[in-house]
Each structure stands twice: as structure tokens, then as C-alpha cells.
Amino acid sequence: MRDRGNGSNRWWSIALGATVVVAPVMSARAVDISFSGFVRQEVAAGISGDENPFNTQGNKYNGVTVALNPLIAGLPTTATRAARSTDNDFNLFATRLELNLDAAFSPDLKAHFTLRGYYDWNVYDDNGDTSFFEAPIRGDDRGSLLEINDNDYMVDLPAAYLDYSNGPLFIRAGNQQIAWGESIFFRVLDVPNGLDLRRHLILDPAAEEFSDKRVPALGIRTSYQVTDNWEIDAFVQQFNPSINANPSTPYNVIPDQFTVHDRYHEVDGSWNVGGRLRGQMGPLGVQFMATSRRNPDGIYRWTKSGGSADLPGLPGSGAVLAETPFQVDPINGVLSAQEWFDYATMVRLNGTAGLNAAVDDFQPFTGLLGAFNAGNNHALAGQELDTFFALSGGLRGHIERIYPYENVFGFGANYVFEDEPDTLFDQLIARIEMSYTPDKKFTSPSLSQRPIESDEWTLALVLEKYYRFTDEFPATYMVFQYLHKSESDLFGRNLDGYGGTAERDPTGVDGYNAFALAIQQPSPTLEWRFDLTVLYDLRGGALFQPGVKWKPDDAWQVDLYSSIITASDDNKNALSTLDFASEAFLRVTRQF
Known part of the structure; x- marks a missing residue:
């Protein structure tokens, strides 16, 4: 988009x-x-x-059930992108x-x-x-x-x-x-x-x-x-x-x-x-x-999304998300840490460092949502990502070109x-x-x-x-x-x-x-x-x-x-x- x-x-x-x-x-x-x-x-x-895997209709994870490992008990432990039939x-x-x-x-x-x-x-x-x-x-x-x-x-x-x-x-x-x-x-x-x-x-x-x-x-x-x-x-x-x-x-x-x-x-x-x-x-x-x-x-970098729906069950969270690089999007967004890390490497980005930059560069709003810098811990970053994907059902990222x-x-x-x-x-x-x-x-x-x-x-x-x-x-x-x-x-x-x-x-x-x-x-x-x-x-x-x-x-x-x-x-x-x-x-x- x-x-x-x-x-x-x-x-x-x-x-x-x-x-x-x-x-x-x-x-x-x-x-x-x-x-x-x-x-x-x-x-x-x-x-x-x-x-084309970079298009929604060609996404590698369409119709694939992926395990989630959120930090909060009771959240969904799997995610499945909608199956898209394209030929x-x-x-x-x-x-x-x-x-x-x-x-x-x-x-x-x-x-x-x-x-x-x-x-x-x-x-x-x-x-x-x-x-x-x-x-x-x-x-x-x-x-x-x-x-x-x-x-x-x-x-x-x-x-x-x-x-x-x-x-x-x-x-x-x-x-x-x-x-x-x-x-x-x-x-x-x-x-x-x-x-x-x-x-x-x-x-x-x-x-x-x-x-x-x-x-x-x-x-x-x-x-x-x-x-x-x-x-x-x-x-x-x-x-x-x-x-x-x-x-x-x-x-x-x-x-x-x-x-x-x-x-x-x-x-x-x-x-x-x-x-x-x-x-x-x-x-x-x-x-x-x-x-x-x-x-x-x-060059590309994170930027504010400028608007988002609320996270389900968290009224007012959309206004906070608007000050971060993310918006709720379960259709065209990312649904799992597995997808996040996979696509990051496909375009030569660092998934863990990308999470940390989004958290650190958009404080205090990311902190209000409970996001934190995961350091160099790839596994912990994955759990944090899965937590927010499970809460939202999917998130879209916003970047700017300068x-x-x-x-x-x-x-x-x-x-x-x-x-x-x-x-x-x-x-x-x-x-x-x-x-x-x-x-x-x-x-x-x-x-x-x-x-x-x-x-x-x-x-x-x-x-x-x-x-x-x-x-x-x-x-x-x-x-x-x-x-x-x-x-x-x-x-x-x-x-x-x-x-x-x-x-x-x-x-x-x-x-x-x-x-x-x-x-x-x-x-x-x-x-x-x-x-x-x-x-x-x-x-x-x-x-x-x-x-x-x-x-x-x-x-x-x-x-x-x-x-x-x-x-x-x-x-x-x-x-x-x-x-x-x-x-x-x-x-x-x-x-x-």
C-alpha cells in the first residue's frame, strides 16, 4: 500500500x-x-x-497455520492467513x-x-x-x-x-x-x-x-x-x-x-x-x-501510522497505535513472528533490530502498549511480536522514504x-x-x-x-x-x-x-x-x-x-x- x-x-x-x-x-x-x-x-x-511473495495474494503464509508463542497466557497460540487462490x-x-x-x-x-x-x-x-x-x-x-x-x-x-x-x-x-x-x-x-x-x-x-x-x-x-x-x-x-x-x-x-x-x-x-x-x-x-x-x-525508516483501530478489548489503544509505526490490519498485515522474521530477511532487514528500533524511536507510546527492547535475543523478540500479533490479529507497518x-x-x-x-x-x-x-x-x-x-x-x-x-x-x-x-x-x-x-x-x-x-x-x-x-x-x-x-x-x-x-x-x-x-x-x- x-x-x-x-x-x-x-x-x-x-x-x-x-x-x-x-x-x-x-x-x-x-x-x-x-x-x-x-x-x-x-x-x-x-x-x-x-x-510474487511480496504481494498479499502471493504471500508465502496464505492458508498456512503458524504457531504463536505469546508472553501472555490465554492468547491464541496459532494464526492462519486467509487462503488466497491466485494463478x-x-x-x-x-x-x-x-x-x-x-x-x-x-x-x-x-x-x-x-x-x-x-x-x-x-x-x-x-x-x-x-x-x-x-x-x-x-x-x-x-x-x-x-x-x-x-x-x-x-x-x-x-x-x-x-x-x-x-x-x-x-x-x-x-x-x-x-x-x-x-x-x-x-x-x-x-x-x-x-x-x-x-x-x-x-x-x-x-x-x-x-x-x-x-x-x-x-x-x-x-x-x-x-x-x-x-x-x-x-x-x-x-x-x-x-x-x-x-x-x-x-x-x-x-x-x-x-x-x-x-x-x-x-x-x-x-x-x-x-x-x-x-x-x-x-x-x-x-x-x-x-x-x-x-x-x-x-532511504526508508519507520514512521507513525497516523491512525489505527483499537486492539480488541483495549478501548483507546488505537489512538496510541497511531503514534507508533503500526496499525491493526488482519487482512494485509503480518500475523506471526515467523512471517515477520522471514519477510525481514527476504528484503535484507533485521527482524529483531527492526522491533527494537520501532520500540525505542517511538517512545513513550510504544511503552504505553507494553512494548520493550528485546536486545539481541531473537527468541524473546519473537515472543513479544507474537504477543502483539495475537492481541491484534495482524499488524501493518508504516515506513517513510526520505x-x-x-x-x-x-x-x-x-x-x-x-x-x-x-x-x-x-x-x-x-x-x-x-x-x-x-x-x-x-x-x-x-x-x-x-x-x-x-x-x-x-x-x-x-x-x-x-x-x-x-x-x-x-x-x-x-x-x-x-x-x-x-x-x-x-x-x-x-x-x-x-x-x-x-x-x-x-x-x-x-x-x-x-x-x-x-x-x-x-x-x-x-x-x-x-x-x-x-x-x-x-x-x-x-x-x-x-x-x-x-x-x-x-x-x-x-x-x-x-x-x-x-x-x-x-x-x-x-x-x-x-x-x-x-x-x-x-x-x-x-x-x-
């Missing part, structure tokens, strides 16, 4: 954004205008046989329309405008009135500024900007995405924009490198070619956070037992700034980057090797990308009001090569990467929350490490392209993504891919969070 905002005119912002581009076009006398676009059907079918064949069934307008007012001044419409046909067995696109970030439940949406559709302007160039100077002003860095899976230098995960999470073809995911925002970007070999690039852009998949939707990864209160309204006047210097010295290319921004992913400032510094270098023509090492590109974020704030595994704060290093080592194995086929494109993060995983979760189970609290791990491989092979006629991408987590998880693209002519394209996720079930790797989402997906595109 998400806490939602409200607004009045749902079309105002997108109409205003269109006017920025359309008005100059209409008033210009001699403008070269071109239109293009496509319509696409997108379908993903699950192949794991598992429902979803599809993870995605949506239609997309994109329209592009390009206008050239002069050789120096141009405009670009993209209108994107996306409709989800909602063919899923879900939890009722599910919203796929409403996001409680901006007014009218918009995820970004130039967007309108409803439960089943969204329409936005991912691009609406003017380009001005004059000799070595280039300026882009308007709604735009800024893409830095070239690593797949890892966003080492690609830090200006957050990600919109409402459309197919991160399971698009990996080679597309988040091109459809970056959240656009109003800004000005400028670059200046100082010499033939050196360029300065800088931007100022309104802050817009990442947008998560909504509760009870197929790709939701925040358990439905939580209500998330987004605090973007507290920082909606913030702007991110950044710059980079790029240079070429013979075969060696280098870049230096610095960005001051609000973390678009945010956006701390951070400074990110980065460095990149690439070197082109030369060898005998047509050998494996000739024109081999070696690349390194690394970033450093001092005093970075992370969500604490306890959801404490005090986030974890530590310096983080992120590194990608990349080898990239086009190589022709036979004269009968075009060159094969190959990429090999090593990925490392010092403090968090692929999804930005602090590593202190790793390694727990329902029976024991997490012990944490040191560093996140992974390898990635990407291969692309076109057919002799270029009508077909065969892809394989692999991400391997060194602690026991892997994502395999084979695929094929068929383009019989300029108008039609068919993409058929599969994302196969396998992971050790020990909560020590990042990918086990997504192992329910293995799927085959098809995209049929008609371009015009």
Missing part, C-alpha cells in the same frame, strides 16, 4: 510541457519538422510457477505508443518532443483495485513532472527540450534524461537520474542499459569542446526520485505488509548539479565526474589495444569506471530513524570487443564485466542486512561482487540478432537472459527474450529477491 497525494488538473502539467515545444514550432515561419514513432505490444509470461500466467500485458517530433528552426536551434503512452490491460489475479502507475510522489499521484496517469495507464513527456549549438558550445534545455556511464546492470557513473520501475522493473533487455527507465526531469545541460581532445559537460536538473513498482502489481518488491509514505514534498524544490571532464590522449580516454544530488532511491543529499565523485578510463589485424586483441577496449560517495546514507536493516552512514566505492572493469569469427557472419559483439560495491548490493541495499533467516538475524557480508557477460551476434542479412546476457552474483545467484531480435523490414520488429533467475535461498545474494520473476517476454513493434 502507498500513501497517496491529490491534485486538481491531471492534464495541466503535460499540456504545459507540450506547449514549450509546440508553441515555437507553430510560430516559426520556416521550420523543418519530422514525425516518427511506434506502437508496441509487450507481453511477459511467468515460467517459475511462483507467485497468474502473465507478469506483463501492455501496449505502448510513442510519438516523436523533431523541429529544426535553424542549423543551430532544434527541438525534440517525445510523447509516451502506456496501457496495462490488467489481466492479473491481484488484490483488488490495484493501481499500476499512480505514484504518491508529486501531486495528482504523478511520478514525474510531465506525466498523467490512472490505475491502468500513464502518459508522459520523457523528452521535451530545445537544443542550441554554436561552434564548440552545446546547450540542451527542457525535460530530459541524462545518461552517463556505459556499464550494464551497474550504474557506476550513470548517477544524474533515478529509475522508473513501473514498466517491467529491470527486466528489459540488459543491453538497452536502462534507456527506458531513467526518470526525466527539467534541467539545463551544456557542453563545451575546449580542444579537439577535451570536453567539459555540466548540468543543473530538478530532483525527481526513482519510482517503484506499486503494491500488488506483478513486479512489486516491497512487501504489501508495509505502507510507504513518500516524503518528496519535503524536498520538491531541490536541484541536482554535476559536471564531468572528458579527454582523449591517443588510445587512452579519461573522464572525471562530480555530482551533488539527492539520492533518488531514498531523500538525503550526497556527493558522488567518479573516474573513468578506456584504452584501445592495437595488435595484428583480425586478432582477438586488436581493437580490444578495456574500460574502468569507479565512483566514490563519502558519508553515503543507507536504509538501516532496523529501519531506525538513524540511517547507516559510510563511504562507498563502486567499480566496474569492462572488456569490450567486436570480433569476426567467420567471414560468413558479421562481427560478434562481446562484453565482459567485473562489478564491485563496497557497502551495498545491486539494488542499493546495505550489506549488513544479508545472511539472515526466519530462525536467526542477519550477520552481514563484506562487499558485493558479480560478473556480467553480454554477447550479440547478427545474422548475415542483419535480419536477425541473437543475444545472451548473464549476470552472476559470486555468492550464488545468476540471471540468464537469452534473446532474439527479428527485423524483417524497416517497419516491423519482434523481440523474444527470457529472463531466467536462479539463486541460493540463503539471503546472501541480491538476485534471490527476484527469483519469482523468471519469465519469457515478447515485444512486437510497428514503427512509422
Whole structure:
């Protein structure tokens, strides 16, 4: 569940954004205008046989009787979640329309405008009135500024900007995405924009490198070619956070037992700034980057529920619960300590520390209810939790997302090797990308009001090569990467929350490490392209993504891919969070 905002005119912002581009076009006398676009059907079918466990309808404990061990005699000693019968064949069934307008007012001044419409046909067995696109970030439940949406559709302007160039100077002003860095899976230098995960999470073809995911925002970007070999690039852009998949939707990864209160309204006047210097010295290319921004992913912590029914038999207790992070909810809440600890480890939280933080950070109200800090005693924490679950019949937790400032510094270098023509090492590109974020704030595994704060290093080592194995086929494109993060995983979760189970609290791990491989092979006629991408987590998880693209002519394209996720079930790797989402997906595109 998400806490939602409200607004009045749902079309105002997108109409205003269109006017920025359309008005100059209409008033210009001699403008070269071109239109293009496509319509696409997108379908993903699950192949794991598992429902999403983070949704109420897919909860692991539906229909399961669990023993309770409350501290108070006479309370119920078992709990059973209502059995939900769900059988979803599809993870995605949506239609997309994109329209592009390009206008050239002069050789120096141009405009670009993209209108994107996306409709989800909602063919899923879900939890009722599910919203796929409403996001409680901006007014009218918009995820970004130039967007309108409803439960089943969204329409936005991912691009609406003017380009001005004059000799070595280039300026882009308007709604735009800024893409830095070239690593797949890892966003080492690609830090200006957050990600919109409402459309197919991160399971698009990996080679597309988040091109459809970056959240656009109003800004000005400028670059200046100082010499033939050196360029300065800088931007100022309104802050817009990442947008998560909504509760009870197929790709939701925040358990439905939580209500998330987004605090973007507290920082909606913030702007991110950044710059980079790029240079070429013979075969060696280098870049230096610095960005001051609000973390678009945010951090999560307990917050007041703001309202609750009374605990049965305890009149007035609802008013006290309203000052704590909990509310009575026997339908979508947590019903047992077993469920509490199990789901905490699934999202890399610490169930015992989470209880203690909720108790300590919301005194005296938690104390009035008889709650206490259980220390490091996992068993005692379980008894305390079972006491309150038995009293209430189920509790929902409330958390908030806030956006701390951070400074990110980065460095990149690439070197082109030369060898005998047509050998494996000739024109081999070696690349390194690394970033450093001092005093970075992370969500604490306890959801404490005090986030974890530590310096983080992120590194990608990349080898990239086009190589022709036979004269009968075009060159094969190959990429090999090593990925490392010092403090968090692929999804930005602090590593202190790793390694727990329902029976024991997490012990944490040191560093996140992974390898990635990407291969692309076109057919002799270029009508077909065969892809394989692999991400391997060194602690026991892997994502395999084979695929094929068929383009019989300029108008039609068919993409058929599969994302196969396998992971050790020990909560020590990042990918086990997504192992329910293995799927085959098809995209049929008609371009015009």
C-alpha cells in the first residue's frame, strides 16, 4: 500500500510541457519538422510457477497455520492467513505508443518532443483495485513532472527540450534524461537520474542499459569542446526520485505488509548539479565526474501510522497505535513472528533490530502498549511480536522514504589495444569506471530513524570487443564485466542486512561482487540478432537472459527474450529477491 497525494488538473502539467515545444514550432515561419514513432505490444509470461511473495495474494503464509508463542497466557497460540487462490500466467500485458517530433528552426536551434503512452490491460489475479502507475510522489499521484496517469495507464513527456549549438558550445534545455556511464546492470557513473520501475522493473533487455527507465526531469545541460581532445559537460536538473513498482502489481518488491509514505514534498524544490571532464590522449580516454544530488532511491525508516483501530478489548489503544509505526490490519498485515522474521530477511532487514528500533524511536507510546527492547535475543523478540500479533490479529507497518543529499565523485578510463589485424586483441577496449560517495546514507536493516552512514566505492572493469569469427557472419559483439560495491548490493541495499533467516538475524557480508557477460551476434542479412546476457552474483545467484531480435523490414520488429533467475535461498545474494520473476517476454513493434 502507498500513501497517496491529490491534485486538481491531471492534464495541466503535460499540456504545459507540450506547449514549450509546440508553441515555437507553430510560430516559426520556416521550420523543418519530422514525425516518427511506434506502437508496441509487450507481453511477459511467468515460467517459475511462483507467485510474487511480496504481494498479499502471493504471500508465502496464505492458508498456512503458524504457531504463536505469546508472553501472555490465554492468547491464541496459532494464526492462519486467509487462503488466497491466485494463478497468474502473465507478469506483463501492455501496449505502448510513442510519438516523436523533431523541429529544426535553424542549423543551430532544434527541438525534440517525445510523447509516451502506456496501457496495462490488467489481466492479473491481484488484490483488488490495484493501481499500476499512480505514484504518491508529486501531486495528482504523478511520478514525474510531465506525466498523467490512472490505475491502468500513464502518459508522459520523457523528452521535451530545445537544443542550441554554436561552434564548440552545446546547450540542451527542457525535460530530459541524462545518461552517463556505459556499464550494464551497474550504474557506476550513470548517477544524474533515478529509475522508473513501473514498466517491467529491470527486466528489459540488459543491453538497452536502462534507456527506458531513467526518470526525466527539467534541467539545463551544456557542453563545451575546449580542444579537439577535451570536453567539459555540466548540468543543473530538478530532483525527481526513482519510482517503484506499486503494491500488488506483478513486479512489486516491497512487501504489501508495509505502507510507504513518500516524503518528496519535503524536498520538491531541490536541484541536482554535476559536471564531468572528458579527454582523449591517443588510445587512452579519461573522464572525471562530480555530482551533488539527492539520492533518488531514498532511504526508508519507520514512521507513525497516523491512525489505527483499537486492539480488541483495549478501548483507546488505537489512538496510541497511531503514534507508533503500526496499525491493526488482519487482512494485509503480518500475523506471526515467523512471517515477520522471514519477510525481514527476504528484503535484507533485521527482524529483531527492526522491533527494537520501532520500540525505542517511538517512545513513550510504544511503552504505553507494553512494548520493550528485546536486545539481541531473537527468541524473546519473537515472543513479544507474537504477543502483539495475537492481541491484534495482524499488524501493518508504516515506513517513510526520505531523500538525503550526497556527493558522488567518479573516474573513468578506456584504452584501445592495437595488435595484428583480425586478432582477438586488436581493437580490444578495456574500460574502468569507479565512483566514490563519502558519508553515503543507507536504509538501516532496523529501519531506525538513524540511517547507516559510510563511504562507498563502486567499480566496474569492462572488456569490450567486436570480433569476426567467420567471414560468413558479421562481427560478434562481446562484453565482459567485473562489478564491485563496497557497502551495498545491486539494488542499493546495505550489506549488513544479508545472511539472515526466519530462525536467526542477519550477520552481514563484506562487499558485493558479480560478473556480467553480454554477447550479440547478427545474422548475415542483419535480419536477425541473437543475444545472451548473464549476470552472476559470486555468492550464488545468476540471471540468464537469452534473446532474439527479428527485423524483417524497416517497419516491423519482434523481440523474444527470457529472463531466467536462479539463486541460493540463503539471503546472501541480491538476485534471490527476484527469483519469482523468471519469465519469457515478447515485444512486437510497428514503427512509422
